[in-house]
Amino acid sequence: MSEENEMSSIWVLPEACISHIFSFTSPKDACIASTVSTGLKSAAESDLVWEQFLPSDYQDIIARSVSPLVYSSKKELYFHLCDSPILLDGGKLSFRLSKSSGKxxxxxxxxxxxxxxxxxxxxxxxxxxxxxxxxxxxxxxxxxxxxxxxxxxxxxxxxxxxxxxxxxxxxxxxxxxxxxxxxxxxxxxxxxxxxxxxxxxxxxxxxxxxxxxxxxxxxxxxxxxxxxxxxxxxxxxxxxxxxxxxxxxxxxxxxxxxxxxxxxxxxxxxxxxxxxxxxx
Missing domain, CATH: 2.60.120.260 (Galactose-binding domain-like)
Structure with missing residues (x-):
């Protein structure tokens, strides 16, 4: 099957299915995919994808933040935690994510x-x-x-x-x-x-x-x-x-x-x- 046909076959999948596939990749791969086409952009930027890149206990962690976090999507939250360390536990501890891995x-x-x-x-x-x-x-x-x-x-x-x-x-x-x-x-x-x-x-x-x-x-x-x-x-x-x-x-x-x-x-x-x- 040619690359063109492989790409065409993706479009017949529901967006949720495409997002599920992207959730097994990496933050870098998801960002690249979102630039390929408008069709992939929505799937690659969905909360379903970026929820998988966040730590499993991220909700407990941000609940300990000194200042409340405001975000409109899980992708926005991910990059906020990568670029802007937050203070936890009354300011005793700083937390952020590694941008490449989400660690x-x-x-x-x-x-x-x-x-x-x-x-x-x-x-x-x-x-x-x-x-x-x-x-x-x-x-x-x-x-x-x-x-x-x-x-x-x-x-x-x-x-x-x-x-x-x-x-x-x-x-x-x-x-x-x-x-x-x-x-x-x-x-x-x-x-x-x-x-x-x-x-x-x-x-x-x-x-x-x-x-x-x-x-x-x-x-x-x-x-x-x-x-x-x-x-x-x-x-x-x-x-x-x-x-x-x-x-x-x-x-x-x-x-x-x-x-x-x-x-x-x-x-x-x-x-x-x-x-x-x-x-x-």
Whole structure:
């Protein structure tokens, strides 16, 4: 059968049937199909299709939104959640969708992280930044012991998905002590079992500079992970990966630790820790 005849045979199908077919494709495929013809456009943009691309628990998620969501179609809702992260649970958690796959992405705010000495004003300070999605961020004033970790239930994440955890942060111009190697890890914590160890990674919040006496750290920097700039003007450093299989394993614990060199550190601003699909 020629391609022309194959296309012609589609038109004899009810629109609901065509929409059902598109629901087994991907958001990208549905968008492409909607540009082929006016006949396919209606089927490809139907709520039946885009309901399948949204997480199965999307209604429960948007019900936790700080601000109400207004949308006229499921496709509009999908792209709103992709392009404009929403705050959940009183502003403690940020949520969005990966545009290519519809997989869930979450960011824990700094207030929800366990940060050593965070309640001591001489070491840390809470402040407001207009460029942050959260009400407050954590500003490092002066510490020698850096220990930051957060956790999230695996059942909140998309199933059968490989996630990467990132610390999202900024550095002040007068920052110092943050170019030393830190240890980062992503571990599974199961109730009654304890830690299931994940890989420990060497990361840098700030690229080390070459100066006398620092050649060891320069060599380490070749094998360590360096921070990258995000599109939202923040920086991020990759902490580690976790494959969320069935979603009922327990809690994911994400940590960044520098407690060996114990040099004084200053000028770090933490927005949170983000978990998003590795392929994004």
């Amino acid at each position: 869930k992405c979450f960011m824990l705010c700094a207030k929800e992280l366990n940060i050593a000495w965070i309640e001591t004003p001489r070491y840390w300070n809470w402040k407001t930044l207009t460029e942050s999605r959260f009400a407050e961020v954590a500003e490092l004033l002066s510490v020698c012991w850096l220990d930051i970790h957060g956790k999230m239930q695996t059942q909140m994440l998309s199933l059968k998905t490989n996630y990467t955890a990132y610390l999202v942060f900024k550095l002040l111009e007068n920052s110092y002590g943050l170019d030393s190697p830190s240890k980062a890890s992503v571990k599974l914590v199961q109730q009654g079992i304890g830690h299931v160890e994940g890989e420990n990674n060497t990361v840098y919040l700030k690229e080390p500079t070459l100066r006398q006496g620092r050649w060891i750290e320069v060599v380490q920097s070749i094998y360590g992970r360096m921070p990258k700039e995000r599109r939202d003007t923040w920086m991020e450093i990759e902490l580690g990966d976790y494959f969320n299989d069935e979603g009922d394993e327990g809690d994911i614990q994400m940590q960044l630790l520098e407690t060996e060199l114990l040099g004084w550190k200053h000028g770090l601003i933490i927005e949170g820790i983000e978990l998003r699909p590795k392929e994004e």
